[in-house]
Amino acid sequence: MTLPPLHEDLVFHGPMSSYRADLLVRSLAPLDGAHVVDLGCGWAELLLRTVAAGATGHGIDLDADAIAHGRKLASERGLSDRVTLEAGDASTWSGSADVLIVNGSTGLWGGDPVTHTVNALEAGRRFLRPGGRLLLGEGFWEREPTPEQLAAMPVPREQYGTVADLVDLAMAHGYRLLWLSQANQDEWDEFESGHAIARERRLLTHPSDDEVRARADRQREWRLKGWRGVLGMVYLTLVVPS
Ligand SMILES: C[S@@+](CC[C@H](N)C(=O)[O-])C[C@H]1O[C@@H](n2cnc3c(N)ncnc32)[C@H](O)[C@@H]1O
Numbered sequence: 001m002t003l004p005p006l007h008e009d010l011v012f013h014g015p016m017s018s019y020r021a022d023l024l025v026r027s028l029a030p031l032d033g034a035h036v037v038d039l040g041c042g043w044a045e046l047l048l049r050t051v052a053a054g055a056t057g058h059g060i061d062l063d064a065d066a067i068a069h070g071r072k073l074a075s076e077r078g079l080s081d082r083v084t085l086e087a088g089d090a091s092t093w094s095g096s097a098d099v100l101i102v103n104g105s106t107g108l109w110g111g112d113p114v115t116h117t118v119n120a121l122e123a124g125r126r127f128l129r130p131g132g133r134l135l136l137g138e139g140f141w142e143r144e145p146t147p148e149q150l151a152a153m154p155v156p157r158e159q160y161g162t163v164a165d166l167v168d169l170a171m172a173h174g175y176r177l178l179w180l181s182q183a184n185q186d187e188w189d190e191f192e193s194g195h196a197i198a199r200e201r202r203l204l205t206h207p208s209d210d211e212v213r214a215r216a217d218r219q220r221e222w223r224l225k226g227w228r229g230v231l232g233m234v235y236l237t238l239v240v241p242s
Pocket residue numbers: 012013014039040041042043044045046060061062063066088089090091102103104105107108109
């Protein structure tokens with residue numbers, strides 16, 4: 001399928017604005033000299049902003065095109081000597097970090113979706129030293145989904161709870177909460193529209209591309225009859241106590 005890569009229409013591969021990214025980078029301080037590892041980094045926009053704030057970085061993503069774009073961004077910003085970006089499976093990574101980012105990518109360890117959040121919380125406990133920070137970007141139910149909404153989207157009800165449930169789960173894994181920030185509707189709409197627009201443009205020039213039409217229609221249904229205003233995204237900055 002000939003579609004331009006997502007990064008042509010989006011700054012972040014998630015419902016995130018530059019304003020929120022700045023808040024989150026600040027919440028991760030001190031970054032000067034810190035080592036930040038981003039698992040499922042996409043094209044690494046957030047990781048690169050931590051590196052610009054003084055950190056060294058390592059990002060891993062399965063998507064080789066996204067990694068190539070991240071390397072180009074790093075080079076354009078003069079950050080290439082302080083960040084490495086790797087195309088590969090982040091689920092096998094092990095090592096230590098001052099900051100671990102798992103943003104919208106808790107599914108990278110696979111398994112039942114109900115276990116995804118816990119997998120990321122456990123990874124943070126394995127790889128972070130006391131004082132280390134985990135930036136966890138994870139879904140939650142902004143509203144209880146109706147049976148009709150649940151039927152319209154490929155997300156099991158049990159995968160997520162409320163924000164309070166998510167913070168309780170993090171506390172139960174031994175973290176303290178440094179910062180909490182939640183994607184707003186504009187950020188969600190930008191993210192979803194960024195997915196949609198390339199497909200719709202393609203259909204204007206190739207109206208018989210049935211595969212692209214099916215994907216565009218499916219995403220619109222998921223979005224408008226399923227998760228819009230119902231599924232939220234929250235960013236928690238968690239710290240491992242000393
Ligand atoms: C919603 S995107 C989030 C990207 C990035 N964290 C951001 O916020 O811009 C999820 C990313 O996880 C990546 N991913 C999924 N499974 C992975 C795995 N096993 N190893 C590495 N990356 C993975 C996908 O390729 C995708 O780029």
